[in-house]
Amino acid sequence: MASALTSLRRRSKGAHRNLRGAAMSAHALASTDHPILAHIIPTRRCNLACTYCNEFDDFSKPVATEEMFRRIDKLGELGTSIVTISGGEPLLHPELDDVIRRIRANGMIAGMITNGYLLVADRIQRLNRAGLEWLQISIDNVNPDEVSKKSLKVLDKKLQLLAEHADFHVNINSVVGSGIHHPQDALTIGKRAIELGFTSTIGIIHDGSGQLQPLGEEERRIYDEMKSWEKRSFTRINAFQDNIAQGLPNEWRCRAGARYLYICEDGLVHYCSQQRGYPGVPLATYTRDDIRREYLTEKGCAPNCTVSCVHQVSIFDSWRAPQHPGDSSPVTTSAGELVQIK
Numbered sequence: 001m002a003s004a005l006t007s008l009r010r011r012s013k014g015a016h017r018n019l020r021g022a023a024m025s026a027h028a029l030a031s032t033d034h035p036i037l038a039h040i041i042p043t044r045r046c047n048l049a050c051t052y053c054n055e056f057d058d059f060s061k062p063v064a065t066e067e068m069f070r071r072i073d074k075l076g077e078l079g080t081s082i083v084t085i086s087g088g089e090p091l092l093h094p095e096l097d098d099v100i101r102r103i104r105a106n107g108m109i110a111g112m113i114t115n116g117y118l119l120v121a122d123r124i125q126r127l128n129r130a131g132l133e134w135l136q137i138s139i140d141n142v143n144p145d146e147v148s149k150k151s152l153k154v155l156d157k158k159l160q161l162l163a164e165h166a167d168f169h170v171n172i173n174s175v176v177g178s179g180i181h182h183p184q185d186a187l188t189i190g191k192r193a194i195e196l197g198f199t200s201t202i203g204i205i206h207d208g209s210g211q212l213q214p215l216g217e218e219e220r221r222i223y224d225e226m227k228s229w230e231k232r233s234f235t236r237i238n239a240f241q242d243n244i245a246q247g248l249p250n251e252w253r254c255r256a257g258a259r260y261l262y263i264c265e266d267g268l269v270h271y272c273s274q275q276r277g278y279p280g281v282p283l284a285t286y287t288r289d290d291i292r293r294e295y296l297t298e299k300g301c302a303p304n305c306t307v308s309c310v311h312q313v314s315i316f317d318s319w320r321a322p323q324h325p326g327d328s329s330p331v332t333t334s335a336g337e338l339v340q341i342k
Contacts (some may be wrong), residue, residue, distance in 0.1 A: 034078055039273070052142070268281065268283070
């Protein structure tokens with residue numbers, strides 16, 4: 001468990017992070033010409049192979065550190081508020097600490113999503129020194145199976161190390177939905193997270209295109225119970241997944257490509273991890289005009305989308321300008337193909 005000194009540091013940094021978050025929220029409400037959240041990929045390679053995941057391979061080299069710096073500086077230039085490092089498995093990048101420092105040097109909040117396998121005490125302390133502000137681990141089951149090795153049995157010692165050493169906020173996300181054999185595992189995982197002093201959230205596994213998969217009766221019961229545990233914040237909006245749990249579409253204005261950017265390992269901007277190729281524009285040449293276009297572009301995949309990070313930023317603009325069908329001019333995808341934005 002955390003020492004008194006670690007707990008004090010964590011609370012102090014949490015208070016400071018919340019103040020910055022409030023200021024960034026005010027900025028987001030005042031202006032629509034900048035991204036609120038960006039996911040950036042330093043390597044597509046992962047040390048695991050969860051069968052439901054389409055965001056990894058087992059061979060890619062990490063993005064060169066200088067190139068990562070250029071991409072982060074560009075996000076800073078665009079006025080991005082929060083940058084989440086994801087993957088693949090981001091801890092496989094050899095200069096990840098420098099990448100985190102570069103995010104902080106640009107005045108942006110630095111977060112990371114990891115499978116947790118590579119965390120040891122020294123690595124956690126290095127993340128502290130680099131300035132990481134929040135970290136999320138998704139744990140899919142209590143015991144590993146053929147779908148996922150991200151199990152509580154394997155990761156519990158890593159969670160104990162985080163509780164003891166991490167100065168940053170830690171959230172543990174458990175899941176229900178397609179491919180999860182024992183949905184009640186989510187309750188065990190959530191209770192363990194809270195016991196260790198972390199926050200706990202629950203997500204619904206999407207299909208291969210990020211689309212809706214309604215929950216069964218037992219999954220719904222577990223989902224509703226865990227939702228009652230969650231602490232509300234400016235980054236957690238529940239109504240979207242509540243509808244998904246019931247198999248209902250959402251009526252909302254997706255601002256991906258504008259308020260939310262997904263930057264793949266090739267440095268291209270996509271709507272999200274599940275809609276690669278749209279708009280498929282290099283971050284290096286992304287401009288305010290691109291942001292303004294995508295802010296107004298209606299996304300046909302939105303009603304059944306389960307990509308919660310995009311939902312979360314949309315709340316800032318749900319009351320603003322209506323959207324229209326995508327620009328009829330062709331764009332170039334990451335595969336070099338010309339497509340129409342749908």
